[in-house]
Amino acid sequence: MRYDDFRRSDDIDDRRDDSGGGMGGGGFGLPMGGGGLGIGTIIVLGLVGYAFGIDPRVLIGGAEILTGGGQAPSYQTDRRSPTVKKGAPTDEMGSMISGILGEIDDRWSEIFQASGQSYSGPRIVLFRNATNGGRCGMAQSAMGPFYCPPDKQIFLDTGFFREVETRFHGCQGSACKFTAAYIIAHEAGHHIQNLLGILPKVTAQQQQLRADGNKAAANALQVRVELQADCLSGVWVNREEKKRPGFIEAGDIDGALRTASAIGDDTLQRQATGRVVPDSFTHGSAAQRKQWFMTGYQQGTVQACNTFGAGAL
Numbered sequence: 001m002r003y004d005d006f007r008r009s010d011d012i013d014d015r016r017d018d019s020g021g022g023m024g025g026g027g028f029g030l031p032m033g034g035g036g037l038g039i040g041t042i043i044v045l046g047l048v049g050y051a052f053g054i055d056p057r058v059l060i061g062g063a064e065i066l067t068g069g070g071q072a073p074s075y076q077t078d079r080r081s082p083t084v085k086k087g088a089p090t091d092e093m094g095s096m097i098s099g100i101l102g103e104i105d106d107r108w109s110e111i112f113q114a115s116g117q118s119y120s121g122p123r124i125v126l127f128r129n130a131t132n133g134g135r136c137g138m139a140q141s142a143m144g145p146f147y148c149p150p151d152k153q154i155f156l157d158t159g160f161f162r163e164v165e166t167r168f169h170g171c172q173g174s175a176c177k178f179t180a181a182y183i184i185a186h187e188a189g190h191h192i193q194n195l196l197g198i199l200p201k202v203t204a205q206q207q208q209l210r211a212d213g214n215k216a217a218a219n220a221l222q223v224r225v226e227l228q229a230d231c232l233s234g235v236w237v238n239r240e241e242k243k244r245p246g247f248i249e250a251g252d253i254d255g256a257l258r259t260a261s262a263i264g265d266d267t268l269q270r271q272a273t274g275r276v277v278p279d280s281f282t283h284g285s286a287a288q289r290k291q292w293f294m295t296g297y298q299q300g301t302v303q304a305c306n307t308f309g310a311g312a313l
Contacts, residue, residue: 001174001248001252002247003100006099006103007103008099008102009088015125016094016128016158017083094126101124103240121188124156125154134150135148139155141159144160147191147194149200170255172251175251175254176255178253178256179259183259185236186230193232199225205221227289227313228292228307228308230293231305233293234298235296235300235305238298239300261290
């Protein structure tokens with residue numbers, strides 16, 4: 001991916017020099033040892049840790065299973081002011097992320113303007129290990145990248161990109177730069193859903209379904225949300241390619257599809273437990289994630305990303 005001429009966004013809070021509130025450790029370990037974790041809990045913990053998306057405490061689905069009951073978990077947040085550098089970072093990784101966000105904002109501004117709507121972009125919070133996630137509690141590396149709807153912020157430990165390459169084999173070499181763009185564009189897709197009012201409606205529906213004891217249906221709704229975000233990331237790639245021909249290099253699209261496959265629910269469940277439980281899917285299968293990214297990329301319209309349509313999946 002060529003990104004030298006990308007517009008750098010200043011909507012970055014860089015906390016990578018912060019201590020992370022003493023959390024330490026980092027990494028993306030799946031807590032499978034001891035404690036009597038059931039297979040359902042192991043699966044959900046694995047998906048929360050490895051499949052980027054919306055903060056699982058905000059979009060209904062994670063809290064009850066993670067805690068073993070109906071109460072949302074409490075999170076200890078560090079009250080000290082974190083070390084924050086605002087604006088476009090100057091290091092290579094930070095500069096690339098700032099450039100990706102700048103181009104995402106520009107293309108979505110154009111799309112919204114064309115339909116008579118105004119657009120305001122998300123902020124990205126870069127951190128290591130753990131950081132205060134505002135109204136979404138504590139952001140931790142093991143959660144993977146996620147979007148926090150109340151604060152309109154994307155939380156990202158950049159070490160996740162190394163995990164995609166080395167642990168999940170989701171990309172190779174220079175194609176990993178485009179994979180990073182796909183991941184950030186996916187999170188920005190959740191921001192688009194938030195601006196369009198999709199996330200609040202889905203959350204309300206999920207709350208009712210879970211109150212009725214229908215967890216499988218609540219999970220199915222979340223799958224549609226995540227697949228739509230994959231599709232919206234493809235829309236951005238389509239528009240960016242038209243704006244900057246040649247920004248995608250050989251192998252980039254294949255790398256994104258490989259990543260989508262590596263973080264599909266079925267792939268992750270099979271790796272973690274040796275079995276696949278479709279009713280517990282929260283992000284979609286490998287085939288579905290690839291399909292919806294390509295739908296957005298090939299058609300380039302928001303209308304093409306209606307994963308909520310009858311029989312859409």
